[in-house]
Every structure is written in structure tokens, then in C-alpha cells.
Amino acid sequence: MSLLTAALLAALLAACGGDTPVEEPEAPPAARRRVTTPEQQVAARHVIAAWLQCEECVDAELDTLVQLGAPLAEPTLVATLLGGPSPAALAMREHELRARHPELVEFARTHSHVSISMDRDQYVAAYLANFVALQRIRSAQGLAALRGAGAVQALRKAQVLDLRQDVREAVDEAMKQFASP
């Protein structure tokens, strides 16, 4: 966990009344840790975004999310699982991919040891789909780790969506974790 994330989370947890880092079974279901200030909402968003966007996830992003707790993190994870990343995140990623492809075409033209295998639309579609899939996979994994009250219902809803197979497997895996004691 980065020092910054740790500091933000410590402040957030303390402000929201969290003495223990992990959700306790007897906790009241709704908003035990209620966000009270805009700064705390920003800090919570950064913790959630760090988990959704992490790749190797070696910086304790999931632990930090669990410390944040289900009441704060679960609604965003549910929304991302069912709806994918935000329109702004998608638009930015698409813009960057679209801008990058001509540069790769030019590089391939001038370097004989590489070649290009996708046209611009295929390239944008392939990596944009991976971007969406990764955030949905992280959402499913995050919901399983948080074990919040709304997770099972959200995962069931996801199971009937037309999801990519790797996302579907992540959803099924998350459901299995709820089945186990």
C-alpha cells in the first residue's frame, strides 16, 4: 500500500468510525461507515479506483478495499460489474487507443522485425474490451472479498448478462466463495 493511500485510508476509516479493519458479521447492514465529507468521498473513490484499475495488484489494493468496507465500496463495485467502467473512463481509453494505432502502423512500416495484425477498429475494440473485462473481473473479486449484503444479488444479476467468458468465470468464482462457509 502506498504511503498516500495508507494515510488517506487511515483518515477515512477513523472519520467513519471504523476501529477494526475487516467487516464484522454483527455490523449493522447499512452505512456503518458513513461518508460525511467530500474529502472522505474522494479518498474512498481513490481506494475503489485503485482496485478496479490495478493489474498485478501487488500493492495491497484488495486489502485496502476490504478495510474501506462493504457499505462504502459495494455500490460502486455492483454498478461496475453490471455496467462496466464509467463513460468518461471508456471515452478516454478509446481516444488514446485510436490515437496510438497510426503510430504503430508507422513503426511497423519502418521496422522489418515487427508487423501489424489489427486494423484500427479491431485494435480499439480488442483492448477496449479487455479494459471493460478487467474492471468487471475486479468488481466480482472485490464483491467476494467484501462479502457485503448486496453482493450475491448483484452476482446473480451478472450471471444472466451476456458477459465475456473470463468475466463470467470470475463471477462464478465469486459466487462459489459465498457458497463456502
Place this chain on the structure above:
Amino acid sequence: MHFLRSRWVGFLLAATWLIVSPADASPRTYIKSICWSPEILEVDLLEVFTLPVGCELIDCCPGCPAADALDWRIRIGGKSVEAATLSFEGLADPAALKVEGAAGLTPDGVTLMRGRSQLLNLTLPEEGRAPLAGLRLRLDPDFLGHAAGSGRRDETLDVVEVSIEQMLGSVAVNEFLLRYRLKSCAVPEPCDVVKQQGKQGADDSVVLLDGRDGADVCVNDEVRRGVISTLVGNVKTKGSCTSSIVGVFSRDNAMAMLEDPPWTDTCGDEVAAALGPAWEMPVNLWLGKMIFVPDPGPIATQDLLAVNALYDENKVGIAFVEKQRKQIPTDPGTLAKVAFACQGLGELESAGLYVKDQLNVYYGPVTITGQSCDDRNMVLVGPAANNTTLAHELGHALSLHGAELEWGHSNDVPGMTPANIMWVGDSKIRTHFSLGQAFRFNVNKLSMLNKNGPRQGPERDCPPKPSETAPEPDFECPGLALDWSRP
């Protein structure tokens, strides 16, 4: 008890937000360093930054109401800035946009002056693509007088900052901080020269210098530029300085590194740096069925292209050349080995699915984007990888690794940004290796470039990340974030 907690919480929050201002609290910071010249007054030489209008997360923030419009809080600082312009594409109701503070509406968008301003009522479409904004800076022509930039050292002439917070009511739901450092990039008076020989391209090479200068000061990590000849001022014999090196980084060429170059104490030295073609690292592609992708071959081809382009654009001097590609047998046993390839090296080698002392990249049904194994010649790529995952994992293979130093990731390293390829956990597409990283890829003993044998040359043992036990600056190793001004 609650009272005490509230007091303590208030103190902690205040301390947190004093130490880290809201803008810096976000990792979404973009830092650019550019050399000042009269030409950059031509606005086309300053990049247009594209920003999305909208929330970072799909529900904006925990507890946020649905967003149909956002306000932007903008701060522009820097004495070299005359104005900035913002143009928008895709707002639901462009006519609803209002401005306050140091801003004015124009037919094309908004003009922003230095200081603070607010854009109100940036309307979001109910569905479909999010609007995009294009930000462009306009520099003050009168600032030229401050930019004489004489002398041997680079000087920071100005730091330009543009901070944008996207607000939903009182909550920041997305943010952006651009920081331009305008440098003088002074060219020394004619004296000693580094001359490149055998150069393949026509790019402006980067020359890294350690040594004793004309004033008998030990210079560390000085960066100079030149297509063929680079003026470096008076560089003397090493004397009592710890390090005297010349490193040359250029596109399509291997990095050249001279230790203790033959400088003399007088002007007129010409040190030749012989540049060979980029070091070739053979790559073996092992292609497994990736759950829903029957043939990952086109993805592997595309990834290898992206890797080569990124390493070349950043003047690393390494070419990754496909040696072979082979489908991995689809029987479950072999696939399982590949899925856990980090633990199945011997079996993979006997099955003809691993080549010793070469890079081996496995595309398979792993639930990760990518991974560099303990055997750094082995890299896994999963189905949800992005277009820079392989470049990132190969960065680990080239010595940026080690659990005790956060795997060589550039997060939290001062001067690094989400655009860095070793940065993890941001939605920004990564494009950037620093000069400090390129140096390590080439000269570190643990880099597979040296361990596998393609490169012969001086080696160092530079840490993948600064730490308490390996603080920077260090005469042996350039700072990890040391860099050159693009382009």
C-alpha cells in the same frame, strides 16, 4: 469517547490534507519537461491534452447522486502562460455552459486566464459516449525575455500548472493535474564534444554525463542532446570524482556507454561513441487457448509491435525479435502447467515449451493481466491484458523487479507519472520509460539483456526503486526518474 475520536479524526484529516493537497492526492498527474525555445511560442508545439468530461467511476463516488452535469474548478499557474483554451466535443447542451472567474466563453469553447476559474453546467449525455475536452496552453510572448538560458547548466525557467477538478456538487469526482517544466536546456560554449559514430536514425540523441567539469565540480547525471555531435562544455579527467561516464541513447541504436572516457583538462577533446544496432533479444511466443480467444496469435503480434515501438520511442536501444511461435497443446495437463508456468519450468522445458537464456512469453488462460516469473525469462500474458502489459512485464525482466522494492513499479517515485510504463493502477495508457529506467535495462547485472548474453559492456547494480537503503542521487546510478525532454 466519540468526542475524543472526532477531535483526533479532525486532526488526522487536517494533517493528511495539509501534507497532500487534494490535487496531489490524486495520482492522475501529468508532468512534462520541455526545452524553451522561441518555437514553442507556436502553439502547435505544445501538445493538446484530451480530457474526458465525467466521473472517474461509474457511480461517481460512494453516496453520490446521479450526475447529469458537472462543474469544473480550474487553476492555472505559471508566469509564462498567457492563456489556455478548452474546446468541448459531445456536451449534451453546450449552450448551458457558464463561466466564472478568470474565464470567458468563445465560439469555440472557453478561454482561461491565469488564476482560478469555474466552468458551470457541463452537461452529460444520458447515454452514449462521454464528452471530451481539448486543453491547449498559449504561452506569453513577453516571457521570451526571461528565457535567455545562458550558462552551462539547465535552468528551470518556469513551472506551469493546470489543475482541473470535476465537481459533482461539492465532491470532486475526477481530477487532472498537468505540470509543465520549462527548461532553458542551455547549450554550453564550444569546448569538448561527444561524437556519435555509426548512428542509424536522425533523432536527437540523449547524452548522459558524469565527470569533472571545467570548474572542478563533480557533475552527476547531466543530460545533453545532439543528433551527431554534442557540446558538453569542458569535461576534465576524472580526478577525485567517483564516476566519469558518457552514455548515449538513441532510436534504433544500442545504448553506448563509455567508462572513464579519454577527456583531458583542456578544451578540444572529441570523445567518440560508437553506436551499434539495437541489442536484439530473442522472444519465443507460446500461444495457448485464452478462454474465449481461440487464437491469440494476432494479439501476440500486436503486443510485440507495441513493445518494440515503446522501447524505441524511449531510446532504450533494445529490439525484441520473434524467434518462434508455437501453439501450446490443448490437453488440460499442459495448459495447467502453462497456467502456473512460474512453477513448471522444468516440465515446460522438457515439453519443448521453453528456451533457456531467451525470453519466453506465454499467452494463456491465466486470471491476471500479466506476470513476470521468478525466472525472469518467463512472462505470462492473460486475456484481460492491455496494450502495454507486455512492455511492462519485460521491464521487470530487464531488472526492475524485487518484492522488497515494490517490484520496481514507479508509483510513488517522485517525478514519475501514470504515463510511465512501470506505473500500475491507473486508467491512463502508458507510453513512457525514464532515462533512469533505460539505463538500468541496459547496464544492470540482473537485466536479462546482460544475463542472457546479447549485450557485452560495463555493468552496474542499480536499484529498481529508490529506498532508504538506496537513496538518490547516487554517482553510480542515475536517479530512476531522471529523464530527457520530449521530443
